[in-house]
Amino acid sequence: xxxxxxxxxxxxxxxxxxxxxxxxxxxxxxxxxxxxxxxxxxxxxxxxxxxxxxxxxxxxxxxxxxxxxxxxxxxxxxxxxxxxxxxxxxxxxxxxxxxxxxxxxxxxxxxxxxxxxxxxxx
Amino acid sequence: xxxxxxxxxxxxxxxxxxxxxxxxxxxxxxxxxxxxxxxxxxxxxxxxxxxxxxxxxxxxxxxxxxxxxxxxxxxxxxxxxxxxxxxxxxxxxxxxxxxxxxxxxxxxxxxxxxxxxxxxxxxxxxxxxxxxxxxxxxxxxxxxxxxxxxxxxxxxxxxxxxxxxxxxxxxxxxxxxxxxxxxxxxxxxxxxxxxxxxxxxxxxxxxxxxxxxxxxxxxxxxxxxxxxxxxxxxxxxxxxxxxxxxxxxxxxxxxxxxxxxxxxxxxxxxxxxxxxxxxxxxxxxxxxxxxxxxxx
Numbered sequence: 001x002x003x004x005x006x007x008x009x010x011x012x013x014x015x016x017x018x019x020x021x022x023x024x025x026x027x028x029x030x031x032x033x034x035x036x037x038x039x040x041x042x043x044x045x046x047x048x049x050x051x052x053x054x055x056x057x058x059x060x061x062x063x064x065x066x067x068x069x070x071x072x073x074x075x076x077x078x079x080x081x082x083x084x085x086x087x088x089x090x091x092x093x094x095x096x097x098x099x100x101x102x103x104x105x106x107x108x109x110x111x112x113x114x115x116x117x118x119x120x121x122x
Numbered sequence: 123x124x125x126x127x128x129x130x131x132x133x134x135x136x137x138x139x140x141x142x143x144x145x146x147x148x149x150x151x152x153x154x155x156x157x158x159x160x161x162x163x164x165x166x167x168x169x170x171x172x173x174x175x176x177x178x179x180x181x182x183x184x185x186x187x188x189x190x191x192x193x194x195x196x197x198x199x200x201x202x203x204x205x206x207x208x209x210x211x212x213x214x215x216x217x218x219x220x221x222x223x224x225x226x227x228x229x230x231x232x233x234x235x236x237x238x239x240x241x242x243x244x245x246x247x248x249x250x251x252x253x254x255x256x257x258x259x260x261x262x263x264x265x266x267x268x269x270x271x272x273x274x275x276x277x278x279x280x281x282x283x284x285x286x287x288x289x290x291x292x293x294x295x296x297x298x299x300x301x302x303x304x305x306x307x308x309x310x311x312x313x314x315x316x317x318x319x320x321x322x323x324x325x326x327x328x329x330x331x332x333x334x335x336x337x338x339x340x341x342x343x344x345x346x347x348x349x350x351x352x353x354x355x356x357x358x359x360x361x362x363x364x365x366x367x368x369x370x371x372x373x374x375x376x377x378x379x380x381x382x383x384x385x386x387x388x389x390x391x392x393x394x395x396x397x398x399x400x401x402x403x404x405x406x407x408x409x410x411x412x413x414x415x416x417x418x
Contacts, residue, residue: 037143041136066133069178073207074136076229077144084229088207 023118026079030120034079039119041078049111056107064103065094068110080117086110126243127168130154131161131187132176132205137228141174144232145239158182162190165197171246172239174226176205177213185213185220192221199249201242205230259333261311262318270332270340274393277330277342278385285387289343289351292400293321293358296377296412298337305372310337312371317378320361325354340400348384348417355380355415363413377413379404384418 026042028034048067055064068091075083090106128150130141138154145152153168155161158179165173173191177184184204191197204217204225214225223245224238257269265273277288295301295313302310314337321331325341334340341358343351359380362368368376381404385391399418407416 033146034143037139040139044136066180069207070134070136073176073205073228074134074140077140078136081229 021112021116023121024080024082024113024116025118025121027081028079031079035120038078041074042117042119045114045117049114052107052111052114056104059100061094064107065091068094071110071114080113083110083113083117086113125149125151126171126246127151127153128172128174128239128243129161129164129168129170130174131158131179131184132174133157133179134176137176137205141235144230144235148236148240150239150243158184158187162187165191165200169197170200172242173200173202174205174239175202175222177217178207185216188217188220188222199253201246203238203242259318262315262333264318264322264339265330265332267332267335270330270334270342271393273330273332274342274396277344278391278393278396280344281385281387282390286345287347287387288385289346289348289354290383290385290396290400291339291341291343291351291355291358292334292381292397292404293317293339293341293355293378294380294404294408295337296379296408301372301376309371313368313376316365316367316371317362317376320365321358324358324361346384348382348386351382351384352415352417355382355417359413359415379407379412380415381405381407382415382417 026034026038028038048071052064052067054060055067068087072084072087072091075081075087086106086109090103090110093103093106128145130138130152132138132141132154133156135156138156142152142154153164153170155164159182161173161175162182164170175184175188188202188204191200191202201223202221204213204222206213206217206225206227217225223242226235226238257265259266274290280286281288295317298310298313301313314333317339318331318333321339321341325331326343328344330342332340332342341354343354346354359378362376362378365376368374381400381402383396383399383403385396403416403418407414410416
């Protein structure tokens with residue numbers, strides 16, 4: 001199943017350089033005080049995506065819950081409200097023992113949003 | 123005044139950075155810990171003025187950490203603001219039940235976070251002032267009896283542990299009733315204030331001078347042998363006797379009687395027993411003519 005997915009769709013691993021689909025800008029793109037912090041947050045999102053992907057593949061619900069919970073709490077604070085909303089959905093599904101397909105879908109949505117996240121317009 | 127200290131306890135580094143950025147400009151010193159266990163250690167080391175505590179953490183939860191803080195008399199009065207997720211409304215109430223002063227929902231609005239932190243810190247400042255006021259004597263500004271009771275107990279705890287003797291002086295103004303009757307209570311009050319000033323200026327930094335009650339004062343002398351305690355009493359006696367300010371206030375000198383006692387590492391003694399010894403010595407000084415020091 002995993003090989004199918006990575007062969008068929010856009011690569012599941014974080015892509016270097018090109019951002020898939022339209023970029024998702026931080027609400028604080030114009031806030032100079034926050035610029036460096038937002039950039040750091042975005043840089044580290046790639047690692048998060050990888051960790052989420054691994055947790056989904058290995059059905060590691062404890063790690064997945066924590067990752068979703070942390071993103072839910074932090075992303076909005078860095079100006080990425082949609083990531084917070086999406087992470088909240090994923091956390092809720094994992095906590096309520098939803099079926100693995102729903103969890104995978106929610107995780108894919110979240111990872112897509114994370115890949116779209118961009119600190120500021122070039 | 124030194125900056126107030128804020129400690130962030132949250133398992134997410136993103137939150138540490140965000141809070142630091144959002145509290146910029148509040149003249150506070152900020153530290154952070156990534157787990158409740160590490161956070162509790164930092165609380166004990168640093169005694170912060172405010173703790174921002176995440177509810178949902180792996181290991182010890184924020185609620186458990188708060189309970190530990192509130193059950194410990196040392197950390198009991200440090201205000202806690204919970205950082206909770208939006209959907210955790212049940213947790214907000216539970217947080218207050220556990221003794222938190224406020225909560226902020228994540229992701230937080232920067233202005234709201236700043237406002238809540240500012241309010242909590244302001245309240246902490248006022249609480250600290252109240253606590254220190256409650257330990258001061260209103261007339262003389264010396265520490266009061268309540269503070270004395272705490273400190274003598276602490277001091278005696280260290281006698282056996284560190285093998286250092288602790289001295290105690292009880293000092294009583296001679297013929298104070300007649301001073302009040304002859305010159306009036308306002309003059310009597312001035313005498314007490316002058317005495318308090320003399321004590322404050324002439325004891326060591328580590329000594330604790332208190333108004334014990336009425337015209338009676340007490341001085342705790344950490345790390346003082348019986349001889350040193352007696353000599354300290356003798357020195358204070360002479361300072362009072364030779365103080366010309368009393369001539370200005372009353373047109374006559376003021377004298378005191380002093381009883382001294384000492385807790386030595388060889389035998390443990392309760393605060394009450396030590397006070398009784400000093401009190402008996404004071405009584406002996408009064409009985410043998412006043413204006414003198416007697417040792418227990």
